[in-house]
Amino acid sequence: MLSGIKTRLSNVRTIKTLCESAENYALQDQQRQAGAEHFLLAAIDLPDNTARLAFREVGADAAGSRDAVGAQYREALRSVGVNAGEHISGGLIPEPLQAAAGLYEAAPSGAEVMKELAANRNDHRPLLGAHVVAIVAAMEQGVAARALRCMGVDPAGLKAAANKFSRTSNRHTGPMGA
């Protein structure tokens, strides 16, 4: 019972970290609300390391996710004949917006991630980056899905890898090995 309470408290802290980090990525991306791609980047930053391990399992480097977000914007612009410079089309540029006051609000794709996390909260012992990766990898459309395609990542394979590491980690405590 005590471990259950500890896990729930830990999950609340992880959710807070995840939301704050996702919002920070969104603001750097000139967006006021965090989308699924921002939650993916935030999950990769979590200290449990399971998100990075899931990417590694499918032969991808999670560190390339940030560039991939920018790459999919550039690719989409090129498809309509716009060759915008990095300063306009880049994914995450050092010109962040300021956080707005008021309640936390995610973009629809980010809200979908949060909704899925809430629906599966009883399976999170504890909540890990891999859980977020599994949810985002299951999204067929959107910036995150296109970014994964830009990285050459098979979404189904990534989801399976993320599920594997989230299950494995249920038997571990602390960060998993790099």
Added chain:
Amino acid sequence: MIDVRQLPTPDEPEEALAAVVALRRAADLLERRAVRAALKQGWSWAKIAQALGISKQAAHKRLSDINAQDNPP
């Protein structure tokens, strides 16, 4: 200039919708940079709003966090 002949056809919705998202984002970025430059040059919010084709209130509500002193890369 966008060459309309290069636009994705309606039977390519995935590519077309991705382009819509990227164009909106690029437009937002360009708008913020242009407004910052306008403020640096002493433009009033009324003049900026007129140039954008929106009301002064709408311009101020959406863009008032832009600081003319900011120096983006």
